[in-house]
Amino acid sequence: MEALPADRRAMIVAWAFAKLDVFAFTVGNAAIAATVLLALTLGLLIKGAPPGVPVGPHLASLAQIFPGYTVSVGGAFLGALYASALGGALGFVLASIWNFAHWLVLAVIRVRANLATYSID
């Protein structure tokens, strides 16, 4: 197999240790989580239920964790807000831990390399 040029190798290593943009990751997760719950709620509302039967009783039990959430148009938007907060928090945690793990490994490598430069002689 052909050896890579040095800059390409450096690029692979840079990619391996690249940081996630925490802000962008948080916003992306928040947007997707909000969209999913909004779509689920509105989808159930459009689908509807026979007269006398509640719409989406299982999804409505999300009110246990999202106070005030109901399977209604208003509830869909309130739920989307809650979901975006939860999704955003999860994204923030994931991106932060990812960056921290890489920072930690690089810090250990740096300390080891520094120690290796000291000679007893």
Next chain:
Amino acid sequence: MERAATMSDAAARSGATDREVLRDTLRFNTLVFGVILGALASITLCALALIASGQAQHGGLAVVLIGVFLPGFSADWQGALIGLVWGFVIGAALGGIIYRLNSVHVLRQIDELVIQRQEGDDFPRAVLRLHGSSLGAAIGAAGAIGLVATTNLLVARGTAHESIRARLLAEILPGYSVSPWGSVIGALELFAILFVLCYAFASIYNGLAGRRQRR
């Protein structure tokens, strides 16, 4: 940083191939991503079981639903501990699979996956870009395989007809049923949904990250 220099220099000296350099970096990141996702899933399942075990029984439905697929997981202390183990095993496996699948074409896409390398006297700092199609295919495949596996586990256990809660998925995935054929239809739909969501997520992330780096 020294590691970068060491890796690159060592690779250059030994005539390491692209695949060898990539293999080492992938192995490290797979481990990191697996452990992160495992820990998160583990804590989430444990917390969910403990919250549901309280007097208010918040999230009880979610615990019952998840318990259908994870034997032993229930809303009590014992169930929480079992959830801790299940969460780590499944999260880590899922993390590893997703990362590996996501990185299948990384060598070809490497120039698109890194934003703004700041060359200085230290390690070249870079911000990761996400490849929407690869991420979508990876997470979509993991979700689809998971759905087929768990549904057919219920069928094999002979409890398919009792799985009323599993059938709820048909509300979101039309055509899905707790049967081998239903699981395939559901898996295809789930793959499509997850692919679109991941693609959208990657687009938002890349757009924002790119804009912030240009500033």
